[in-house]
Amino acid sequence: MSGDMANMADKLEEMESEIENLHIENDTLCLRLQNQQPEKCTACQAPKSCTWEKQEKSNRWWKTGCGNTWMLDDWSTPITDGIIFCPVCGGTVTVKLQS
Numbered sequence: 001m002s003g004d005m006a007n008m009a010d011k012l013e014e015m016e017s018e019i020e021n022l023h024i025e026n027d028t029l030c031l032r033l034q035n036q037q038p039e040k041c042t043a044c045q046a047p048k049s050c051t052w053e054k055q056e057k058s059n060r061w062w063k064t065g066c067g068n069t070w071m072l073d074d075w076s077t078p079i080t081d082g083i084i085f086c087p088v089c090g091g092t093v094t095v096k097l098q099s
Helices: 002-036
Strands: 049-054 061-063 069-071 092-096
Touching: none
Parallel strands: 049 092
Antiparallel strands: 049 061, 061 069
């Protein structure tokens, strides 16, 4: 089991690195687009992250940082459902833990 956890940790680290590289590539492309056609550069305005928080008294409803609401299966999270990017704003999904 510990081997599986180590593999998962390695894959997560790879994915985080790939996401960072994609952000850098996106920023570079946005700068090019801003210089050439600034009116078309809507991707540059997308947030870097979108924080999702489970709504109180619900196991299914999540409030997004960009002001939307999503319903997931009972007891699942954006992470367990494989949601990496917000489908609305395109930001990288982060989950706010409840205290």
